Amino acid sequence: MRYSLHTLVALSVASLSVLAQTPPTLTKQQQTVLSGLETQTSHYGTLARQIWDWAEVGYQETKSSALLQDELRKQGFAITPGVAEIPTAFVATYGSGKPVIGILAEYDALPGINQDAVPERKPIEGKRAGHACGHHLFGTGSVAAAVAVKQWMQQTGQKGTIRLYGTPAEEGGSGKVYMVRAGLFNDVDAVLHWHPADRNSADPSTSLANITAKFRFRGVSAHASAAPDRGRSALDAVESMNYMVNMMREHIPSDTRVHYVITRGGEAPNVVPDYAEVYYYCRHKNRNTLKQVWARIMKAAEGAALGTETKMEVEIIGGVFDLLPVESLARVMYQNLSKVGGVTYSPEETQFAEKLSESFGAAFGSIRKPGEAATVAPFAGISNDPLSGGSTDVGDVSWAVPTVGMSAATWVPGTAAHSWQAVAAGATGIGTKGMMVAAKTLALTAMELYQNPALLQKARQEWLEARGGTDFNYEALLGNRKPALDYRK
Numbered sequence: 001m002r003y004s005l006h007t008l009v010a011l012s013v014a015s016l017s018v019l020a021q022t023p024p025t026l027t028k029q030q031q032t033v034l035s036g037l038e039t040q041t042s043h044y045g046t047l048a049r050q051i052w053d054w055a056e057v058g059y060q061e062t063k064s065s066a067l068l069q070d071e072l073r074k075q076g077f078a079i080t081p082g083v084a085e086i087p088t089a090f091v092a093t094y095g096s097g098k099p100v101i102g103i104l105a106e107y108d109a110l111p112g113i114n115q116d117a118v119p120e121r122k123p124i125e126g127k128r129a130g131h132a133c134g135h136h137l138f139g140t141g142s143v144a145a146a147v148a149v150k151q152w153m154q155q156t157g158q159k160g161t162i163r164l165y166g167t168p169a170e171e172g173g174s175g176k177v178y179m180v181r182a183g184l185f186n187d188v189d190a191v192l193h194w195h196p197a198d199r200n201s202a203d204p205s206t207s208l209a210n211i212t213a214k215f216r217f218r219g220v221s222a223h224a225s226a227a228p229d230r231g232r233s234a235l236d237a238v239e240s241m242n243y244m245v246n247m248m249r250e251h252i253p254s255d256t257r258v259h260y261v262i263t264r265g266g267e268a269p270n271v272v273p274d275y276a277e278v279y280y281y282c283r284h285k286n287r288n289t290l291k292q293v294w295a296r297i298m299k300a301a302e303g304a305a306l307g308t309e310t311k312m313e314v315e316i317i318g319g320v321f322d323l324l325p326v327e328s329l330a331r332v333m334y335q336n337l338s339k340v341g342g343v344t345y346s347p348e349e350t351q352f353a354e355k356l357s358e359s360f361g362a363a364f365g366s367i368r369k370p371g372e373a374a375t376v377a378p379f380a381g382i383s384n385d386p387l388s389g390g391s392t393d394v395g396d397v398s399w400a401v402p403t404v405g406m407s408a409a410t411w412v413p414g415t416a417a418h419s420w421q422a423v424a425a426g427a428t429g430i431g432t433k434g435m436m437v438a439a440k441t442l443a444l445t446a447m448e449l450y451q452n453p454a455l456l457q458k459a460r461q462e463w464l465e466a467r468g469g470t471d472f473n474y475e476a477l478l479g480n481r482k483p484a485l486d487y488r489k
Helices: 005-020 028-039 041-054 062-074 135-156 175-181 234-251 287-308 327-340 347-360 370-374 394-400 420-426 429-451 453-467
Strands: 078-081 090-096 100-106 160-167 190-197 209-218 257-264 275-284 311-320 403-409
Touching: 028 041, 028 135, 028 429, 041 062, 041 135, 041 429, 062 078, 062 090, 062 135, 062 160, 090 135, 100 135, 100 429, 135 160, 135 190, 135 429, 160 175, 175 311, 175 394, 190 394, 190 429, 209 234, 209 287, 234 257, 234 275, 234 287, 275 287, 287 311, 327 403, 327 429, 327 453, 347 370, 347 420, 347 429, 394 403, 403 429, 420 429, 429 453
Parallel strands: 100 160, 100 190, 190 403
Antiparallel strands: 078 090, 090 160, 209 275, 209 311, 257 275
């Protein structure tokens, strides 16, 4: 999510005013649940650090998924592994009947980035991935919340079902889309989720719809000097496609996002490459606009193949909807986040944060201060919420069931997602404390929804209206393909 300098300053001032207010009153049950989670901070921090160490990428999160499943199984949840034809996806259930509250858990890492848990740049030799988006905290924090809710239900006799969804490959693999397509959310009344961030907030935010694909070109190899006329370069096709797409940027809606990496480009300069591959992302807030732009990208690929006399094939890797916000649920989440509060750093953590902040540069270091992690950003309604620059497969879930999310300050304020700074903080007490803020907020929110069915009814009505009524027909942007289990290989 991107903010202007003016907005960031306003957020900081408003957040400090929130701190000055009288803390919301907690019921005895809420105090018990929060105290229970607090005593488990070290335990869940250890689980999260283990997943951080493994740093398994999308659909390869075998150990991370198993660890979370084992934790839930020990706590009395019934586990259904390998759902939606995904070996690392699972559903953990406790209780029965209505209401059914779901909590999402992610645990995949990002390839191509890693960092030690120190405040200066220090990659770990030999490590090819890292939790630069904090999903080790996401998955563990969600499990902590689900366990706390289960224990509360058990102690109080509260009726209903709590369900934890283990969702792999959020980073480009669209894992949740297959789970939605398989009908795993059909009976759910509300879904809760959260995400690591550099601030604590619970706005009804949205996101960008996204289509991703790998374009593969096949040509004819030949000696690049002795017989260049006999070669047909697959790399030329990739570069021609990229050139056409880059020229196209001038003639598409300015809020479209298109980015790519060449994943295969040949092996030696003196051999005309007979195979090349480029991996594309295209995003827009409007799914119909996205489809139109994507059709033009396809034409560029086809034209590149025609002009270079190569053959082209495309594999749609992922496709996700935009997030559909439900403001009434967001207000409930925000109220509970305000009860929990933000992250208070120890002297050592403050020193770490200040050192890390030096790497942001003057543009960010001068407007974001470590102490902001202790604040909760003021609530902003849907009309005032800045559009997120990212995409998430939570979007598809939000069109299948009323969904609400929040962010917790697991990173030093000013940290960008997908950065080495995010990896570093995510393995420290800063990350663990932020994770527990999220776990506590999710638990309190689930409890409130169980105890007040009218909130669920109101949210569903709002959601139905926002979705366009009962005539909405869900069709996944990735079509009918099976899960892209090898997309990171």
